[in-house]
Amino acid sequence: MTEPKEPILRIENICKMLGGKEILKSVSLSLHKGELKVLIGPSGAGKSTLLQCINFLIPPDKGRVWLEGNEIRSRRKRDLYAFRQQVGMIFQDFNLFDHLNALENVAVALRKVKKMNRQAARNRAVAELERVGLADKIGLYPAELSGGQKQRVSIARALAMDPKIMLLDEPTSALDPELIGEVLTVIRDLVRRGMTMVLATHQIGFTRTLADEVLFMENGRIIEQGSPEVLLSPNACTRSRDFCSRLNELFAENE
């Protein structure tokens, strides 16, 4: 008998009201080391808000967050900044720093947050950019990169901080269809290397093959959760299955 291991990330009863509307209604989840949990669900379900509440970019109204068993006291700035360093975040629209080139985008937090010296930060940034296949683009600015390249820089930027978990907020939704592949390849590589992640996405095929667990969100709640085999199998009568097949139909029509 192995002891059930402590989850690396645990959130409990996260609630958030925005503009008088309940966006998150008591959401809880836990994440074990090396797990990939995928959030799916219609737009407006609260996926983005949930991810941003986890690292307090949006302060939740209620709820608690633990990293490796330690509760995050988000009121204490020092704790909050230390926590955020360990949680990599990937945004739908990349949010690269527009005035810095690819190399500086990755290096800036190493210098300013991790206090690495210029040379060490540079070396690390180059290594991370090489890993996402951008060795030849390190001197280019965000405005000179394609969407797929920008998203890969932002992944390199997050990875350079050695995060314990990563939160990915629809990383391919703002990309042209032909650029989605290069970003998914990088994310797939992360899964292989055992990165612990929560991914919000509409890429159902990707979810089916890689997710350890699928969380289906609607109206601020996780209404279904389970392995992709169970939740998304062709003869499952689940809300998730329904949603995904409609997404697939749409996708087929577009082709």
Place this chain on the structure above:
Amino acid sequence: MLNTFSAIFEALPYLLNGALVTSGIVIGAMGIGLVLGVHMAVGQVYGNRAVRWLVGLYVWFFRGVPVLVLLFLFYFGLFTLVGLNLSAFAASTLVLGMTTAAYQSQIFRGAILSLPKGQLQAARALGMSDIKAIISIILPQALRFSIPGWSNEYSIILKDSALAFVLGTSEIMARSHFVASRTYQYLPLYITAGCLYFALTWIGVRALLKLEAKVRIPGYSH
């Protein structure tokens, strides 16, 4: 005709020295305005309610009162009241500096607000404190976008600096007025004064255009 030319010619070194004084006032005032204005803009965008209110009050006061009134108010009243014994030059520079700070703060504030929200979010997500994010991420971008507005403010302050004349600062306007009333060549001397202001405006605006091109972010159009 000959008198006109010789009056201008003889007065020119004296007036050019005045142009140096004017430049001193303007550079000093723009510098004070830059330092104060950036802090005020950051305070107004990211500060708590008290800070926002204070900055708002400051801006409201300095934008609402004519520069001439401000010069008199500070030079003949408020500076002495707080025990500051300033030369006319220093007082003019300081008052113009405080005035342009109010306007500059709004230039910077607008630039900060024009940045995508994601810039600060991404910086926070990496574990940066807000101060670090503002210094390393927000201001480098906001200041770039402020250069056109700042250039405009420069040309305004340059011309407002002529008001320093009333405190007895020996700048372009004071000197041309002095020579004119000695030689009775009013029109030629005031035309010369105008030309000097024109030249200083042109030089400054050109320099700022150069700066803007130099710090432009490659591939970026704002």
